[in-house]
Amino acid sequence: LKSPYHGGHLEVIVGPMFSGKSEELIRRLTRAVIARQNVQVFKPALDDRYHSAAVASHAGRSLEAVPVRGAAEIRAHLSGEGALLSAGAADLPDVVGIDEVQFLDPALVPLVLELADAGVRVILAGLDLDFRAEPFGFMPDLLARAESVEKLTAICTVCGAPATRSQRLIGGEPARADDPVVLVGALESYEARCRVHHEVRP
Ligand code: ADP
Structure with missing residues (x-):
């Protein structure tokens, strides 16, 4: 008896900034391309560090991607407006990769589950x-629902230990917990830090 399992599932790669998430995503997607699978890559349009239409790693590797402003645009791109993905109406790719997913919206969660149910490797x-080391938006929901989760670490810029957190600096000083996420005109930067050297000003 042939199993009806179609292989659709959800993989999530997480970790702080500089932990190699984009590199790992590019690695997995490149292997799928080598396996002659049909691969479709997306990224939030607001993240335009290095290249606007590519997933790019800090080390310089990149992969072509469709920039989107939200989950609805991914759905529209895959199915045409309003089509039901799981109804088999759409000619879905074998693999869908999305970088910087924390910048999309909560509608991403049901969308990726629908894709996995329809047989797509997401x-x-x-x-x-x-930056406060609090769970980022809907990420906990994705992590709980994924078949596979990989947590990567970076290197703490202070002590060289494995870094699990992203340190936000404003004018060189640790950001405050209530600083707005988008600061216009401020000199802002991020560093990878371990639990001990991660700092949030009260
Ligand atoms: P992410 O997507 O998690 O932000 P990237 O894949 O874009 O990570 O970049 C990872 C690369 O960043 C590493 O391979 C390394 O070359 C570089 N890098 C720069 N600073 C650090 C750091 N503090 N810790 C680890 N890697 C770093």
Whole structure:
């Protein structure tokens, strides 16, 4: 008896900034391309570090991607407006990869579950924690529902230990917990930090 299992599932790659999430996503997607699978890559349009239409890693590797402003645009791109993905109406790719998923919206969660149910291998990469080291938006929901979760670490810029957190600096000083996520005109930067060297000003 042939199993009706179609292989659709959800993989999530998380960790702080500089932990190699984009590199790992690119690695997995490149292997799928080598296996002659049909691969479709997306990324939030607002993230335009290095290249606007590519998933790019800090080390310089990149892969072509469709920039989207939200989950609805991914759905529209895959199915045409309003089509039911799981109804088999759409000619779905074998693999869908999405980088920086924390910048999309909660509608991403039901969308990726629908894709996995329809037989698609979905690979997501994003931040598990925000700069305060609090769970980032809907990421916990994705992590709980995924078949596979990989947590990566970076290197702490202070002590060289494995870094699990993203340190936000404003004018060189640790950001405050209530600083707005988008600061216009401020000199802002991020560093990978371990539990001990991660700092949030009260
Ligand atoms: P992410 O997508 O998680 O932000 P990237 O894949 O874009 O990570 O970049 C990872 C690369 O960043 C590493 O392979 C390394 O070359 C570089 N890098 C720069 N700073 C650090 C750091 N503090 N810790 C680890 N890697 C770093």
